[in-house]
Every structure is written in C-alpha cells, then in structure tokens.
Amino acid sequence: MLIASGVVAAPAGAGPLAPPPLAVKVLAAPQPLPATDWRAHLVYEILLRNETDHAVRLDRVEVRAVTILAVLDGDAIERRLFRFTDDAFSRTLPPGGSGMLLLDVTLAPGARVPTRLDHRFGVATGDGDGVTTFTGARTTVERREPLRVSAPLRGGSIAVFGCCGPPFGHRRARVELDGRIYLAQRYAVDLVRMDAALNTNAGDPTRNESYYIFGAAVMAAAPGRVLAVRDGVPENTPPAFPPDLGDNDVLGNFVLQDLGGGRTAVYAHLSTGSVRVRPGDRLDRGQVLGQVGNNGNSFQPHLHFQVTDAPGLPFGLTANGVPFVFDRFRLDSRVAGFDTFPPAPVRIPVPPPHRRAGMYPLTGDIVTFEPSSDRR
Numbered sequence: 001m002l003i004a005s006g007v008v009a010a011p012a013g014a015g016p017l018a019p020p021p022l023a024v025k026v027l028a029a030p031q032p033l034p035a036t037d038w039r040a041h042l043v044y045e046i047l048l049r050n051e052t053d054h055a056v057r058l059d060r061v062e063v064r065a066v067t068i069l070a071v072l073d074g075d076a077i078e079r080r081l082f083r084f085t086d087d088a089f090s091r092t093l094p095p096g097g098s099g100m101l102l103l104d105v106t107l108a109p110g111a112r113v114p115t116r117l118d119h120r121f122g123v124a125t126g127d128g129d130g131v132t133t134f135t136g137a138r139t140t141v142e143r144r145e146p147l148r149v150s151a152p153l154r155g156g157s158i159a160v161f162g163c164c165g166p167p168f169g170h171r172r173a174r175v176e177l178d179g180r181i182y183l184a185q186r187y188a189v190d191l192v193r194m195d196a197a198l199n200t201n202a203g204d205p206t207r208n209e210s211y212y213i214f215g216a217a218v219m220a221a222a223p224g225r226v227l228a229v230r231d232g233v234p235e236n237t238p239p240a241f242p243p244d245l246g247d248n249d250v251l252g253n254f255v256l257q258d259l260g261g262g263r264t265a266v267y268a269h270l271s272t273g274s275v276r277v278r279p280g281d282r283l284d285r286g287q288v289l290g291q292v293g294n295n296g297n298s299f300q301p302h303l304h305f306q307v308t309d310a311p312g313l314p315f316g317l318t319a320n321g322v323p324f325v326f327d328r329f330r331l332d333s334r335v336a337g338f339d340t341f342p343p344a345p346v347r348i349p350v351p352p353p354h355r356r357a358g359m360y361p362l363t364g365d366i367v368t369f370e371p372s373s374d375r376r
Helices: none
Strands: 022-026 040-050 056-064 068-073 081-083 098-106 116-125 130-140 147-149 155-161 175-177 180-182 189-193 217-219 224-230 254-260 263-268 288-291 303-308 324-326 329-336 346-349 365-369
Touching (some): 022 116, 022 130, 056 098, 068 098
Parallel strands (some): 147 324
Antiparallel strands (some): 022 040, 040 098, 056 068, 056 116, 081 098, 116 130, 155 189, 155 365, 189 303, 254 263, 329 346, 329 365
C-alpha cells in the first residue's frame, strides 16, 4: 500500500484533515553515487497514485533535507513523471492512475550527504483551481559505498548510455510481480563504440559485423561464481528491435554472476554461441565470458551491464539495481544532446584530469577502459 504521510495544506473549504490527493512512497532508498561530473548523485524514484475520482496535476516538488536540495516544476516534472497507464511522461495522473517520478538529486562538489530526505508536493486538483500542498515520501539515505568493479570491456571510444537523467531509457524498465515493482536497470549502462563522427558503425547498417563493438570480448567485472547463463538466442537484424519480444527474452544471451555481499552482475546481449562459462564456474576478474552481440531487447550491437541487489532468477530482472563504480578509466570527451527530440548529439571536450577512479560514467561520456591493476 502507498501511504502519503505528513502535513496536508488543504484547498479552501476542504478542512484541515482532508487526505492528500496522491499516495506517495519512495521505491528504494537512494545511495550516493560519485560520478564523472565530480558530484554525488542521489538516484531514486517516488511512486505516486491518484487517490481521487478526478485528474490530479503535479505542479511542484521540493526535495528537502535540512535545506531545500532541489525544486522541480513545470517542464521538469513533465519530463520525469512516468505514467503507468500509458507508459508515457505526463505530470497529470487520471483518477486511480499511478506513475513514478524519476529523481536525480545532485549534490554540490564536497557537499555533505544528507541522512534522510523529505518531499513537499504541490498539486492541482479537479478543474485546476484547487491547490493542495503536502509533505511525504520520507526516506533515509543509504550510507553503503557503491560496489567497485572493473570495466567489462577494454579499449577506447566507448560511449556510455546509462543513468541518471533524461531520456531515462533504463529507469523506465520496471517489472511488476506479485504486487511489487522492481527496477533492476536503475544504474544499468549500455556500452557501444563510436568513431570521431559519433557513428557506431561503418558500412551496411543491417549487418551486425558493421558495428565497431560487435564481437568485442566481454570480461568479468569482479571475481565471483556464475549463477545462470543463456546462449543460443539468435542475433537481431539492426537497426530494428525484434518483433513480439517476450518478457523473458529482454536480456537475450546473458551471464549472471554472484559478486558477493548480495550483489549480482548481469552481462546481456552476448553474441550467439560466444558464451564460454557455465553455472557454478568460479570466475576471476578480467576473465572472458563471451562477446558483444545484438539480441533480446536490442536494436544494435552493445553490451548491457548492471548490478542488482539479488539474483532475480531466472532472468535477472526481479531485483533492484544498486550503484556501482568502475575502478579506473579515462574520460576522453562527452556527447550532449541525447535528451532532445529529435536527438542532436554533439561532442564536447572535458577539462582535465581525464583519468578517473572509483566513479560512475554518465550518459554521453566517451571513455577508455584500461586493464585494472587490482587483481583481488
């Protein structure tokens, strides 16, 4: 059950004890994620459900700790409130409708990480003339350090598509089972290789072999035992998604690996017939698992990598994504413009230092993954 807690400031005539029009709840407590912008990111989602018999529009959200950390209104909410009824972004929920507000609260460099967060909501109800404000969706902030892993690929000109802001490719991919919502892909990254002109392929775009990343070796990001594998799913024909994809076919060919401490790594869309490991195998860091392919929910060759808080067997999706950082890499440049419609990518330089350690690469980062010196 979603519960909206806190103080309600009701519209005129409603009385001081009027219940809030939205039930709100944080899906999972955020955990600080150090990223390549030198900031700590608090990445989390607020589930919302319209408890009224009329439409409710979310007009303002304040994220609060001791002070106000972030304010969202208007277009910012429109781009972040993902409505479940039609799988679309909108700041209006129909009667009984539900959705998920995708938040990425970035802290100033060197700022202290809060121990808890609260939220103040401003909503318009009915014909839009009634305004209600209330507080709710209180959450603690996890103090656990992100898992530190080695990159599952090697080499340069690798573009990252992952967390944490728009266009939210992975963070919309919820799984609902037995009344629970899982977000295994919260921090997932898709890795491709781009040339200087930001192309991912050369030659015939309908051939997987034309893509620079196709067939690249995929390596274990940390030591650990193999939990499950799938191979034999045929390759897709780029640049289109496969038709009639079932829920259990999203990852295509994959390897699930136990990293210890309740953490599971997922390596997905591996090339057909390339998987070298089997359940029960004990892997060393850097050991080759297979090769990059293009199957499952994929329209071009890439590696999908994520870390979750449980195996989520048999397909690694009934679990929640947890943050991770790569032990070392170079940040060579950044591509902006993926969050526009239509996308208008442009490469921009990044100031030194280019070498990064213990950080998460953000969407649009172009990186070089180097072999790790840590062989634990």
